[in-house]
Amino acid sequence: MLKLTYTEGSFYLEYLTQSPEEWVAQRVILAMRVGQILCVEPSTASFLLPVDLPGVDLLRDEVKRDDSKIITLCACDREYIEVTLRGSWLSDSSESVMGVFVTTINSAPNSGFASGVEFFLHKLWQEAQACASVMSE
Template sequence: MLKLTYTEGSFYLEYLTQSLEEWVAQRVILALRVGQSLCVEPSTASFLLPVDLPGVDLLTDEVKRDDSEIIALCVCDHEYVEVSLKGYWLSDGSEDVVGVFVTTMNDSHNSNSFASRAEFCLHKLWQEAQACASVMSE
């Protein structure tokens, strides 16, 4: 499972071994216990990765081979590829841009091995992109 935590200025991507259903159920229970509103709705999340990161070509090949509707890759320009994911947006229901997006590539159309590889690969690529961005900003 992948979890993207959105804040006003950025987002953070995590790879979790817990199932999407278990994680959402725990989040609902937590919201009930603390008396907080929780809105869960189908959504799409997108982010950019540098095209020249090692592993982007491998991910592109895997996505083409799997023919999944959960993940899509689109080359934006000569520097970036856009990763689009279908999943669920969890927030307090307000119009703020703060919330959590969760997705899993393990559905009836995908094998566990592809799902795990793709999720893990996306997480590693995102980490590498963050490391490259922090080096460049220094």
């Protein structure tokens, strides 16, 4: 499962071995126990990856083989591609820009992704973050 946490100024991507259904159920129970409003709705989430990041071509190949349409890639410009994921959005209101997005991507059999597309996508995102922090220093 991939979990994207959106805050006011950024987001954080995590790879979790738990299923989205289990995670959402636990989150709903927590919200009920503390009396918090929780909206859960189908949605999409997007983020950018540098086109020249090692492994992006492998990701493109995997997305072409995937027929679930949970993940799509779109060229933004010469420097970045946009990764769009379909899943569930959890927040304290349906209008909130801060919240958590969860999804799961089933990798195709014999795709070469022993750990799955989710793990690979998380690693690419981590590499992109590391490159961005080195460039900003």
